[in-house]
Amino acid sequence: MPSKDTQTSTSTALNSLAVQCEICPKQCVIGDGQSGDCRIRINRGGKLLATTFARPCALHVDPIEKKPLFHFLPSSRIFSIATVGCNMHCKNCQNWEISQSGPLETNETYALEPDALVDLARKSDCDSIAYTYTEPVVYYEYTLETSKAARRAGMRNALVTAAYINPGPLRELCRVTDAATVDVKFIDDSLYRSNCDGSLQPVLNALKIFREEGVWLEVSNLTIPTLNDDDASIRKLCDWIVQELGPDVPLHFLRFHPLYRLRHLPATPEDTLERAREIAMRAGVHFCYVGNIRGTPSENTYCPSDRTLLIRRLGLQMLENHLTKDGACPTCGQKIPGVWS
């Protein structure tokens, strides 16, 4: 049985029963009976409702490496949830069937209030919950309340997000968030606009807020042939990360597969991803990984000081972990940033 819609607290009443949503930079002004751009926040009689609250459409147990999170509870299982809806409309979306759907367009939804979801995660032998697959920003209230319930139960929370969110709601969410992995799609505003229906600066602001609020942060970049795979773009992204977030934020270059509205482009060649990783290391990024390619040494973690192999991975599996108990290199003793236990 579906749960009731939940009224949002992040909206402003306007004239004629219109309301303005304040969750993300789109700041949608929504007339009575209409939805915002994400399609799931709906104005009913002057009240803005989060219509997917407690109605997830996806529930899975994933290896945490899949998020990708490589420096946060490695090799653990993470209970992963999503509702329909997204505030971006990326032409390359891998989950477009659910991210671009409205609340009545998906056949399968579950009825799971936050405490029940946390119970289910516990029974599934998970110590953490990921808000993922679509965009936790648009099911903000469900993410927030479930994160609070998870914290009460001694569990941890991870956001997998494009970080297109306003500073106020983000800072509130950070109070109950332990880790975030942010997909920085481009380091170019015009590409954000043409490919995602978003913009760059709010994402950069959000990345800095995650760091300021002490949330463990990793960054990923889907490297798409002809769009963002040139040396200058890669270098610009890496320089920004090193200068604004610091060299210890892990960076993942992920292989693109032709999907949704970019089926005419080829998959990213492995060479391109390895070249991107080399550029990142030269720019000063300490931990850079290549993803969606199985069996490359570039998915391992090495000590930035003496290049000792610290964690060996194959795909999403951790095969060896040589870190000391307190998360240091066993050879030179350098502390490796991350949340290791």
Ligand code: SF4
């Ligand atoms: S969260 Fe949805 S309704 Fe709110 S401003 Fe963003 S796109 Fe609009």
